[in-house]
Amino acid sequence: MNHASPLALDIGDLVKRYDTGTEALRGVSLDIKAGEFFGLLGPNGAGKSTLIHCATGLAQPTSGTIRIFGHDAISDYEQARLAVGLAPQELNLDWFLTAEETLDYHAGYFGMPKRERRERARELLDTFSLAAKKDDRTRTLSGGMKRRLVLARALMHRPRLLILDEPTAGVDVELRLELWHYVQRINGEGTTILLTTHYLEEAEQLCDRIAFINEGVVVATGTTDELAGEYGVTSLEDAYLGLVGRKELSRAHIGTDVG
Amino acid sequence: MTAAQIRFFSLVRREVNRFLKIKRQTVGAPLLETFLYISVFGAALGSRIDKLHGIDYVVFVIPGLIMMSWAINAFSNNSSSILQQKFQRAIDDQLSSPASPLELLLAFSLGGFLRGMIVALLTFAASSLLVDLPVEHVLVLVPALALVGFFFAQVGVLIGVRAEQFDDVSVAQTFVLQPLIFLGGVFYSASLLPEPFQTLTHFNPVYYMINLVRYGFLGYTEANVALSLVLLSLATLALFAVNRHLFVSGYKLRA
Numbered sequence: 001m002n003h004a005s006p007l008a009l010d011i012g013d014l015v016k017r018y019d020t021g022t023e024a025l026r027g028v029s030l031d032i033k034a035g036e037f038f039g040l041l042g043p044n045g046a047g048k049s050t051l052i053h054c055a056t057g058l059a060q061p062t063s064g065t066i067r068i069f070g071h072d073a074i075s076d077y078e079q080a081r082l083a084v085g086l087a088p089q090e091l092n093l094d095w096f097l098t099a100e101e102t103l104d105y106h107a108g109y110f111g112m113p114k115r116e117r118r119e120r121a122r123e124l125l126d127t128f129s130l131a132a133k134k135d136d137r138t139r140t141l142s143g144g145m146k147r148r149l150v151l152a153r154a155l156m157h158r159p160r161l162l163i164l165d166e167p168t169a170g171v172d173v174e175l176r177l178e179l180w181h182y183v184q185r186i187n188g189e190g191t192t193i194l195l196t197t198h199y200l201e202e203a204e205q206l207c208d209r210i211a212f213i214n215e216g217v218v219v220a221t222g223t224t225d226e227l228a229g230e231y232g233v234t235s236l237e238d239a240y241l242g243l244v245g246r247k248e249l250s251r252a253h254i255g256t257d258v259g
Numbered sequence: 260m261t262a263a264q265i266r267f268f269s270l271v272r273r274e275v276n277r278f279l280k281i282k283r284q285t286v287g288a289p290l291l292e293t294f295l296y297i298s299v300f301g302a303a304l305g306s307r308i309d310k311l312h313g314i315d316y317v318v319f320v321i322p323g324l325i326m327m328s329w330a331i332n333a334f335s336n337n338s339s340s341i342l343q344q345k346f347q348r349a350i351d352d353q354l355s356s357p358a359s360p361l362e363l364l365l366a367f368s369l370g371g372f373l374r375g376m377i378v379a380l381l382t383f384a385a386s387s388l389l390v391d392l393p394v395e396h397v398l399v400l401v402p403a404l405a406l407v408g409f410f411f412a413q414v415g416v417l418i419g420v421r422a423e424q425f426d427d428v429s430v431a432q433t434f435v436l437q438p439l440i441f442l443g444g445v446f447y448s449a450s451l452l453p454e455p456f457q458t459l460t461h462f463n464p465v466y467y468m469i470n471l472v473r474y475g476f477l478g479y480t481e482a483n484v485a486l487s488l489v490l491l492s493l494a495t496l497a498l499f500a501v502n503r504h505l506f507v508s509g510y511k512l513r514a
Contacts, residue, residue, distance in 0.1 A: 018514065050514075056355040059514040078357040086355055092348035096277050108269025109356035111262025153352070 006070035008034045008161045008192035009055065014064035016050050016216075024050040026216035027064070032194060032209075034069070034160075037187045039207035040196045043244050047216040048196045049089060052165050056086045069160060082110060085159030089166045089196075091146040093138035099149055100125065100134040103156050110157035117156075124152040127182070144175050151179065161192045168202060180206060200237045210236070212243045219243060267362050270353060274370025278336055285336065289378045290385075293328050297321065297386065300446055311448050312479055321386045322476040323445035323469050328382050329375035329404060330411040330468075334436060336371035337415030338428045345419075345512070354513060360506035364416065368502075372412040379404065393477060399484060400475025406491050407468045411436075413498040420505055420512060439465045450481055464494060 009032040016025040024047045032038045040048050053059035055066050066073035071080040103121040125131045128148040168176045187193050204224050211221040224236045231242035238250050278285040301317030308316040344350035418431045443465030460466050467487040474480035
């Protein structure tokens, strides 16, 4: 018998059609192995966030299946969601709460006992240099601090699958590198990571495998080299430009445009 | 505590924490408002008004004011809290947690219910210091007030979930709830109204709520107590069922 450990995320033929008629996902299939660092790349509006929302209960799939560590995200949502931590793209913090309360309530929603919540919150506030701001309301935090807090919140309940939806959009160089180091470390410790980003060097540096998604369909999956090979180019960026049909923008052409 | 209990307690704690953090606005202001009503309608005008059905006017009005404060606060807390969290998308933190739709609905409901209860209890305590307020039928009063609180907590959740902008909440409060509550007989006895208004009042659900609460305090009612309790329970259950359906289907909460 095959006793292979279940996939961290197993998506089969996922379709999401909004009430407006827009078909954001048109039969997406994807699998992410436990322990993998997986990148999801695609242009704005490709369906990356919709896919993430379907996996975390924020959007309801029209059809298809989503399993998280073997638990169906719809029929067994309690177990499925316990395994996932989501750091969304928008900084969706509650203005009324302090930084520490934000972490404490989140862990409470995931059933973590008080003492454990306190310890975990202290640990993450220290890790993300937020300890001095723990009693400040989230509204008063800087953009970078809010970004750190959203990430700390996602990690509070020790998820086995961490989903990072464009975590480094608009953050400064130090924070970006800080995040890279941190997520690489927890990936090394066993946390599976799904990352969406527009920074291709970020995906190249961090991800074991990458999927290209465009117009609601996964068009290619593989390592950086495999994707470059598939598009007959030498870099991930050129492969991406091949995907979106903008090969003429390749850096290889810069400097040769004039004349 | 089990994980499920911790989860539910955290959801409720968040709602209570929200209104306590802005208690000047959420508890202080409604208390002041109630006292303005008592001063104007009770002390100032009341001295010029004869007794109503053998009861001092100010005493006749206070049960309705207590009920009104519970109702309005339960409504406005839940509608504002849900809309504000939807607006900031902070509600996604609860929606993507393992909490069930029923747990989420009950937790949001309890926030407003408890805020209304606090304001109503403070109004009751303070009124008792100012006037001699009897409690004739405590076994009717307690369930009646709790049902009214839960009914308006459900209305608040319903409006909050449906609302897309803050205007939607204030329109519901100003153009539907306030008129229903005022015309339900908080400040007067419906038996004093000329026709057709007296008959029309009987179609206002708040009329039965006020009569139940007034009966609980003063022993005076114009409506059948048992029938009113049954109807109020049914209406509350129906509203709860509608909200449960919205939470299960994810209406305007999950895309």
